[in-house]
Amino acid sequence: MKAHNDIDKLFKDGLGKPDIPFNELDWEELDKQLHPKPKRRIVPFFWWSTAAGIAATLIVIFLLPGKNNRLSVPAIVKQKSKYNQKSTPVNTDSKVEKSNELPKPIVITNDKTSLSVQTKKTDYKRTTKSINILPKENLIQSIAQNNILPVLPKSSIEFEDGKSSITFSKQTINTNLALQKANNSVIKTTKTKPGFVLAIIAAPDLTGIQKSGRSSLSGGIGIEATLMLTKRLSITTGAAYAKKIYDSDFSLYNPKSNYVFKNQPLNIHANCDVLDIPLNVNYKISGNNRNALILSTGLSTYLMLKEDYYYSYETPNSKWPQSYEVKNENQHYLGIANIGVTFQRKINSRLSLGITPFAKIPLTNIGYGNSRLSSTGVAVSVNMTNLFSKKENPSMPK
């Protein structure tokens, strides 16, 4: 029996008062179970931003040209209805009457704002008047006189030919209106001839301090503008709002401060808001009409908007400093090297999607903690080409 008592005592004494160092990873596991939502939110955040980017692009692309259509389509309908109303009961008399009421000249070219029902009325009358007089050549002449470039879409001309004189005239007026629009845009495109690409970017990444062996999910969203220098070479700049979240051992945290920790924290958890301003040079390695492979490299400026550092100790004590916040104190001009490879795929003439595995390598120590903060991740970008040209004039005669 004595042996039994001995062995019980041995284990009881030996195991009764354990001194097991705290393991942060265990807590993180439990934290995930206790508070699952905030962890999940991070991922949808990027999905949302990506979705928002795509939605914004779609709006830009489809709504702006859509305005043209909307202007012209109801115009036709209204005119037609008027035409029907007025032509069916009658003959030339009524038309002449109406036209006499409003003897405005045909010059609609310069007042864009008057593209309303009223002007259409006048259009209508005007045209009914002019139909008989103006053959096609004259119309075109008048168009030319009115400072409209002869970029009549072929389709519209054919349309005119196929119609009776009255509808023909209306159609031409419509095309006139459309032409004005097209005309303006043509001028704009010539202004922005050097290819200009605007991109909305969502970039989730893993951020950590070099050699700490730990990294955590961070990320950013931003806008980038790319200027095509040659067919292959382009430069990019922009701005991205990024979160840099990381954990590190206290030994990798080296603030330039006189404060001495009486009790050294074990770990640092940092949460930084950063404005990342990249300046990159891109080289198109290969590509066809649809796909492109682009190598990008350059430097980023980090403006540290807000840095929060949380200290964790081996044994918690509320009297010891728990956290420290720094605002707008650290700027790292061109202090981070960027490298990335973009796989780009065209969706249509204006829109392309890009996926860019990238790395951000610190050239200096970053932030208040003077840590070698590096990020690797995958950026998803929605690129909008020729953003300011309304139409590419696909039917322009050669």
Next chain:
Amino acid sequence: MLKGESVTTNRDSEHLIKEYIEGCRRNDRNSQKALYKHFYSFAMGICLRYANNRLDAAGILNDSFFKAFKNISKYESSKAFLPWLGRIVTNTAIDFYRSNLKFAGHMDIDDIEGPAQVTMVYEKLAYEDLINLVQNLSPAYRTVFNLFAIDGNSHEEISELLNISIGTSKSNLFKARLKLQEMIKALEEKSYKILPADDHTNFVQVRLSTNM
């Protein structure tokens, strides 16, 4: 039930724990972490004793704290928190191996016989060694040994806790002790073999290290 365990209980820390618990009632993350950290060593100590390995222990630990945080409203603040938490941890640990414990009745009679009761003078074994020995026991033996020898339960209590007969509890305890003794003996023999290293320090050390 959990006599003997003590965590630093000066007034400051008691006050702190009260604060943490209040925070936990509000499901405040920081308070939960603080409480978790404060009782980590204590709770993990129990888990390690009842588990096969550290990984299982960590699982039991987090399950226990999860239950504790979710049921923190049931904790009466007039009573001490430590035993309340300890009970949750122990129960969680028992639940963890419940399926294994079903086989507690099926034992080898051979194990009981045999020349066991050699009185040993145990060397001071480190925590790591002891925990390894306990973890090497089968869950059924280990659970009874833990409950009886370290956590101070009676066989009656154990039989209720584990839903086994008092006889099974006693025999499992007996076999657990036997196993532990064997393992300690083996450990000591091993250490004796290495002992000569102390006599011819340099030479043997080199040989040992090349062997390793």
